[in-house]
Amino acid sequence: MSDNEKKSAAKKKPSLTSQRRNARSYALQALYSWSLAGQPLHELEAQFRIDNDMRDTDVRLFSELLQNVAATKTELDGLFTDFLDRQIEELDPVELNVLRIGAYELSKRMEVPYRVAINESVELAKTFGATDSHRYVNGVLDKLAQRVRMAEIRAKREGKA
Known part of the structure; x- marks a missing residue:
């Protein structure tokens, strides 16, 4: 690879997938x-935007997740509580907020395929959670997806999606 090709590759904007992954990561850290x-959400969001280089981040998604997950946390908790093996108060704060982000994406962001919503939450749990929390998150969100995305799952199985 020539020097010009290397410079060009280095300057490329990260993929939308990468930008969204960064947004989820920052949103999890802010929610935590x-x-x-x-701290008030508007202050926390401003602090994150100042303290972090968000050029490679989908900032709108970061803001949406932070604001809406916090605003609907009780509703989101209610979506997955049936699938927990313990009281919600006993969940690690990282696990809880990963589950909230996953529940939000599964229930409110229908343009995000259910497998992507689950996988992104699992990746957050792998990065920020305890050793096996990703397995727990996967199990809970998979059950939630069966409830809130059944039509999409059925279509996928039948080869229509």
Whole structure:
């Protein structure tokens, strides 16, 4: 690869998938901070935008996840509580916020395929959670997907999606 090709490759904008993954990562970190400190969301969002280089991030998705997951946390918790093996208060804050992001994407962002929503949450749990939390997150969100995305899952199985 020539020097010009290397420079051109280095300057390429990251893929939309990468930008969205970054947004989910920052949203999880912000939600974690919010759940522990209770700082107002608008201050927390501004702080994250200042403290982090978000050029390679889907900032609109970051903001949407932060604001809407926090605003609908009780509703989101209700979506997956039936699938927990413990009380919601006993969940690790990272696990809980990963589940909330996953539940939000499964229930509110229908343009995101259910497998992507689950996989992205599993990746967050692998990165930020305890050793086997990704398995737990996967199991809970898979059951939730069966409930809220049944038509999409059925179509996928029948080869229509």
